[in-house]
Amino acid sequence: MNFTNLQMQIEGIPKIEDVVLKPISKSYFKIITLNKFAIYAVLIGLAFLLKYVIEEKEDIQINIWYILLVVLVFCVINYTVGLLAFKKRKYAIREHDVIYSKGLIVHSMVTVPISRIQHVEESRSWLARHFGLSTLKIFTAGEAGSDLSIKGLPHLEAKQIKEIISDKINGIN
């Protein structure tokens, strides 16, 4: 492709490939697991409810094990994908930007230049507080999807990053 022309003159510019991305805190997986298990419990409950309601009405015997098997297989696949996808959740802070990558099936990597950040927010859910984690939300201008939300950062680190970014934004202004 013709793009190589540009490559020559931009040889020296920093490469995103060279950045070592840092995985988010391992204990965040516990939160994911808890959330997922709650959903699975609801699903299995629904399967039983469905059997009960249908048998009441239609007088047909339904083998609950088949339905349960389908639900279970779904849960196992979902959990495995969740586990593998968790390993893809990585972030990095560079001098001028914040990088966050995630996703197994659709992998994406977003970079937001710090000079474009409007404000930073650090929020903690009830569960996250128990594990000493917090979520870092980064907002840019406009509604177009360039906002970042990094979940599962260690609380202290999130605070530090927030401070660093805040300082930089204010430094520019």
Next chain:
Amino acid sequence: MELTDFSQPIRQSSKGIIVIFAFNVFKFFKKFFVLFIAFGLSLIRRKSFANITPTMMLLGFIGILLLILVITILKYLNFKFHLSKDDFHLSTGIINKDTTIIPKSKIQNVYIKQNFLQQIINVVSIKIETAGDKKSEIEISALDKPTALLLKKQLFHKASANDETIDSISEPEVFFKVTPKRLLLEGLSQNHFKSFLLILTFVFGLYNEFKDFLIELELKQRIDDFIKLDEDTILSLLITNVFIILSVVLFSLLFSVVKTFIINFNLEVVEHQKTVEINKGLFNKVSLSLTPSRIQNLVIKTNRVKQYFGLHSLSVKQAMVNVKQQKNFNIVALEKVQLNYLLNKLLLNYNEDESVTAKPRPYFMLISTLEMLFFGLVINALFLFLFGKDLLWINTVLIPFASLYVYFAYKKAYYKISDQFITIGSGVVDTTTNILETHKIQGIKIKQTIFQRRRDIASVVISTASKSVKIPYISKHEALSIYNFLLFKVESQDKDWM
């Protein structure tokens, strides 16, 4: 011309009472519309409702109108605004007094609008938009035009305080004015495909309903004949269908033409020293100004037919403008030369031919083909369900269309990246060109699905404050170098995005 002094708190023109009154009555009726219908129906049926006679209803109705009028007058009396050196002050409220102060430097846009009623009584409304949520919009609904223009000028005064002299030298000139003929062409040459499909499904739905109705009327015999498809009925069926399709086409044509005329009536582009002003509209006259520094994306649209007539439309996406307003920043029926001139005015040093064109990988075609395949399957299932096997010949039409779709989609997809600009081309029936300045970028994303990883393909999504654009399906290596290059551009030059 007597100049209005804005430094003292003033009210809007007394005609404003009419505008606010009409607006409030309209709002009231809209809110209680269902209730009114219910009341009316029960009145007709029983002549009275819970001991309320029609006379009492009428009295109540007049009472409500009077109440609205009183509220309107109070609102009018309490609505005062004035300008200080740096701020715009507005106080409103009958019981709860509200005072809003907007620093001039935070004002994003000032629109002048004139709806049908305002056109009759010859006033305009002025709308002040700030960055931030929708609530922070301010509308003064009745001012005479010179006052409004003066107010607008004074609101923008602070921003251009330094080059005051330059602004007063050059008179604004009307750069582009649309002729009715070109508007007609614009309306005719629009992409009718979508509206056509919409109306077609609507008509077919009606047709099906009607068929059920016929069956209910015990005309089953005739329907059976109909389905048997004798020579005669085939012909009549064909004629009916052709007739339906033709009328749908005509209808959608008419619809587009009328719509284009109403929205873009007397479209005018006025060139000022720094900004570009758009005036247009038949029932709702609007006047908007574009400030180059606030523009985030430019989208140029044309199609084969339009290209033949030299019609291009340019829509300008500004930061933090609400969706309804966004539609108004659209200039239609531009000649190529005028388009280029405007582009140069809005984007400094934009030169299309400067940079090299690159295309997505052929993988793009694979995805388009899959999309079309899916679309075809849905259509087939629908037809099978609705009409049985008889109409499966539709595939002989569908397949060439799908191939053309894939061909054109790939042919029209390209991207160009230069030091200052990103240009992305796309479209199938339309030819769409997206232009944005590199320093307006808010964030960049690289996307790759698990299937694309094996082929080493990725997409880049570039977000600005008003829109995201995508460079689809290029090689991973290239995607990364674009990513790095754009980030470098944004971060190394200390340019503001607004």
